[in-house]
Amino acid sequence: MNLAGPLQGIRVIDVTTNVSGPSLTMILADLGAEVIKIEKPDIGDDSRMMGPLWKGEGVYYLNINRNKRSIVINIRSEEGKKLVYDFVKDADVFVENFRFGKAEKMGFGYQDLQEINPALIYCSLSAYGQEGIKRYKPGYDAIVQADTGIMGINGSEDEGVARVAVSILDQGSAMWGAIGIISALYHRLKTGEGQKVETSLYETGIFWMGYHMLAYMATGEEPVKLGSNHASFAPYGAYETADNPVMIGVSNNSLFEKVCKVIGKEEWIEDKRFKTNLDRVKNRKELNHLIEKILKTKRSEYWITKFEETGVPSSMIQPVSAIMTNEQTESINMLTEIQHRKINDLKIPRLPFQLSKTSLEIKKAPPLLGEDTEAILKERGVNQETIDELIEKGIIQKND
Structure with a gap:
């Protein structure tokens, strides 16, 4: 087996935060790409503080940021922007999940970065997409679940609506973004052309709702909330027994x-x-x-x-404690144990597919904030004196 991932040699500049963007870049990192995660000073990626906290680290962050390198840069400062522009010169991919228009205002829009590197693959992952009246709206997973009808078909008639309790739109749009980026990289391999990749939580939600929209077109009837039951099949659902459903x-x-x-x-x-x-x-x-x-x-x-x-x-109907230790999970090596600087024996789910000839190994624990700042800059020829000056000015931060 080739221990290098299929995307070895691909460099990704990641300025995303929260869940959708970091999930996308985690996929690329697991596939072997070098992902440089640029974080804001002091607090970094917002998901670092999304509880529960485990020895000071948010579990949201821990789940979707392995195999990356963290550098802290104040990208709102002119010197910080210059550092990012320097990274873009020899990068293959740039990923952002800012609200619509913010990347352009900050100087990190597609046109801005394409001028620096015409071969760049630029991915924009947003809540509502780049067109339409809602493109300016902020939106989290649950908000867009509501706006795309997903929440309206979940829950039951007795108890009302319910959101899907996993980040189905954040992580779904991350998958589409990764597929788009890999497709664009393949196109570039043949033509040398860079391009922009766009995806959104809203597009993902509408796609997931395809069956229900077709059923509505066929019958003229709105779907009803069926709880664990299935609209097209019966019996199909959860049933009580003498002890557990x-x-x-x-x-x-x-x-x-x-x-x-x-x-x-x-x-x-x-x-x-x-x-x-x-x-x-x-x-x-x-x-x-x-x-x-x-x-x-x-x-x-x-x-x-x-x-x-x-x-x-x-x-x-299994509890979380059971799925972590059951024989099926263990037999397919679904959880990877990795050493974190704060947390011993951290176990993280691997990507849910495997390649017979190529490794998809989890090699690096989710980094501490600024863990790789100094190393990344030195690799790019920045001397220690300059690094110290940038730290003193608050342009960058490191974690020793």
């Missing part, structure tokens, strides 16, 4: 027949209420009530064993 998924008649046999209700197979999937969806509430009444007679482990023996997709 279980999740089962039935998407065809064959699986429904297996469920009926497991719960001792084979007569349902020919029941007109449940004979086809469309029938079952139509009579979902009644079917769910009948199934749950039976499942409540025995413990979850019993039912999961029976469902698995017959090939019915099913699972316990």
Whole structure:
């Protein structure tokens, strides 16, 4: 196996903060790119203080900033801007997630940096995109979940709306941004041309909602909030047992027949209420009530064993503590243990794909604020006297 990642030799200048941008550059870093994370003085990336804190480090930050190098530069100062411009001269990629128009005001817009390096791949990751009436709006993941309809289809009729409890739009837009950057790098390999890559949380949310929009076009009906249930299949959801709930998924008649046999209700197979999937969806509430009444007679482990023996997709609803230590997580080496300067034995999830010929190794713990400031500048030929002067002026900061 080649221990160098597929993006070895690619240099990325990262001025992003919070979740979406750092998630994008983490993907590039895990693929072997050198990611220079430029942070603001004193507090750095805002995610450093997003709790809970673990020995002074925000867990949001720890989760999405491995394999990067941190340098602190006051990019609002003229001397700080000059440092960034110098980095851009031989960079391959520049990534920003400022609010619309801010990069241009600061002198870091696409046109500004393309003049310095025409071959640069410039990625802008925003809340609402670069066009339209909402492009100026600030927006976090949950705000855009609401604005794209995702929140409106989550939750239940009884309990109201609910946001998806993971950063589905932040990390989804990060994936699209990474795909866009890699596509642009491939185009540059063939043509020598740099270009701008644009993505946003809003575009990602609209894309995720494709099925629901098509269903609306087909039926004219707004989707209803179904909790753990599925709009197109039944039975499909979480069901209470004698102890803990279980999740089962039935998407065809064959699986429904297996469920009926497991719960001792084979007569349902020919029941007109449940004979086809469309029938079952139509009579979902009644079917769910009948199934749950039976499942409540025995413990979850019993039912999961029976469902698995017959090939019915099913699972316990696992707590975080269980997924970290279960056999499946360990067998696929999903968690990588790495030494952090403050935290011993930090475990971080790797990227959820592997390459048979190329390493995607987590080699470096998330850096402390300014951990690499001095080293990065010295590599670029800046002498110690100049570094000390820049520190004295507050242009840069380092962490010893």
